[in-house]
Amino acid sequence: MQLFTEMTKEELCAQAAKARDIYDAYLRQGISINMARGRPAAPQLDLSDPLMNLTKADTGFKAEDGSDVRNYGGLCGIPEARRLFGEIFGVPADNVIVCGSSSLNLMYDYISQCCSHGALGSSPWSKTEAPKFVAVVPGYDRHFAIAEHFGLEMISVPMTPDGPDMDLLEEVVKDPSVKGMFCVPKYSNPDGITYSENTVRRLAAMQTGAADFRVIWDEAYVVHDLYEEGDELANVFEIAKEYGTEDRFVAFASTSKITFAGAGVAAIAASDANFSDIKARMTVQIISYDKLNQLRHCKLYPSLTEIRAQMKKHAAILRPKFEAVLNVLHAELDGCGIASFNSPRGGYFISLDVNVGSAKYVGELCKACGLTLTGVGATYPYGKDPADANIRIAPSCPSVEELDTAARILAAAVKLAACKELGADVG
């Protein structure tokens, strides 16, 4: 395919007409496809239906420490669940707290705690004049929403193929009013990038103006490989120990995309000091989390081995979906010079950047055609993408056939937007 930017007006008009024909054909079909959110599809949820088979005969509803999981108690979670998440995080079970179903809620709670009470005895962040938070962009809208909710002004630092732009970040964090950042270090949302070991090392080593700087290390996709050979993420706690900055990192994960999105188990990994700080708050907040659900999970997935086997089944469902989208995007957009996109080896998203044209306009065209994307702009703080370029594609929920259709509509819309930008009549 020829570069759109080097086409004559006539060539552009021909491209626009072709794209318009494809688009209009789908428009007449009355499509309805939703690629807005990273929701698992029903066949993925079905994989974990055996979770429901937990019986009293099998377990007496007792955890391995003999405690009755139906009753109050065990604030930090049952031992077997702490051990399982310890394996997932790569930390000792003693540094893990296993909680309810939502890791987002745990991150919200931790930020809330830092704002109201500070971290490890520091001054509450809410007492800081104009506290700030780094937003790695593009990023996860729900992270940004938490920072916004607590009045943490966001400073954007762009992603690179190795993780956040560390040269820029190292400058930004010198400001003592910059209190922390969210990271999705493996298969980042939406880029699907895994931070390099060098990036992890620089995050651990960097000099922060704020002594209570916190990295919310959201391991949302920590075991979520699409291919046999997955990306490797360096162990942030081990590296941080070399620099004495293990208190800088608090890690979160859940089984939302391992078992049931709405009824899984979430957990925290933290240094000894942060663990005590978080536990002290939780002692006030709750008597204990749902240990029965923890036990269900541990019976079916007692160790990382069973988790990895489960993730291969997810991959078998998800991989053809990602490939359905990528195949069309490659066929339709490669060489046009109007868009770029990643080919992630895990996670839940494909990130598409419109280099020529407007992402908002692409989103409008798709919507008018019955294709719902993640709200354009959502991958940037305050929902405002300054370049109006990024589009997040969530291929998990629709069928392969729907995704083929969706990708063709999207590619046509990207071409129409580019032709319009370059001055062609797009009809």
Place this chain on the structure above:
Amino acid sequence: MQLFTEMTKEELCAQAAKARDIYDAYLRQGISINMARGRPAAPQLDLSDPLMNLTKADTGFKAEDGSDVRNYGGLCGIPEARRLFGEIFGVPADNVIVCGSSSLNLMYDYISQCCSHGALGSSPWSKTEAPKFVAVVPGYDRHFAIAEHFGLEMISVPMTPDGPDMDLLEEVVKDPSVKGMFCVPKYSNPDGITYSENTVRRLAAMQTGAADFRVIWDEAYVVHDLYEEGDELANVFEIAKEYGTEDRFVAFASTSKITFAGAGVAAIAASDANFSDIKARMTVQIISYDKLNQLRHCKLYPSLTEIRAQMKKHAAILRPKFEAVLNVLHAELDGCGIASFNSPRGGYFISLDVNVGSAKYVGELCKACGLTLTGVGATYPYGKDPADANIRIAPSCPSVEELDTAARILAAAVKLAACKELGADVG
């Protein structure tokens, strides 16, 4: 029994010797009984084991609105769960949010929200110079812990047989820095008192200095009758509407003492305005709560009728336990003038006040004998009972035989403490 205060020294010494004999006999037996917390006993938990029978064949894991409860979505809970809690609270389902397993967590979150963001657009409570909260005493230590955690200075208002001392409360709440209060309006913790309709009315009608005054209406024991004829609690939302103060009350309940203490379902009932305010925060906090557990509950307990039937089974287990304690206390302490206690018709506690002697000393004697009570003082803010009088008895967990023993040890300890106070040698 003769009043201890009217006994001669010799009579007192004889009483002390008798109590000491009883106490020493148990001491030699090497008792270990825990009456510290309101934990359901295993036979109560067994009542809800059928919750675990939810199958895909029965439900397709679909809520009545067709949503897949295994997946994300449905922030406010599944419709049937909202309807069920609507019945329990006596409010429309539209005013109910059904959440995770812990109502304590929901109260914590709401107070946290008021402190960081205010209520319905008011100034954040944390911005108030020395914000205060009313503590109805004796009361629930976990409520007090939340207020203390958020720096809300507690002002004690004593309970009466009709609820909080309203004459005093009406004065206290005139101070605009007094931001709210916790109430357990039915079968209060620990007194087992149900607020009279007049008390509920005065709470709704009272003039508060703070426009954003909030009553945390903790309906922890709303259906937890011990007898066929239970106490009746007036509907606070209906009454508040008469005074235009429905935004003053936010109600909380859970199935922790209906189904599984550690794996139940909790909910909030709130006015339209508070509902919107809470939902807006939750939108940032979590994608959705565990709807699978909500569905389990609704299948087994679709309406208040099935809940009430379940509570009769709980009562059949709990009533003999309460009566075992009360029978001994009556037999041993009536007419002595050294202690008073309530005979609750529901809830989880018996509240014992030592009129002569020291509750702390009683607690120490019991502990030395292997009987663990709720930490003496815990029923007052900051763990300090100014009169050193109140002891909370939680009879749900031990067996009837253990409770008979526990009550005899307790009665002996109360007598020993009184004799000591009155100058007799207690050995």
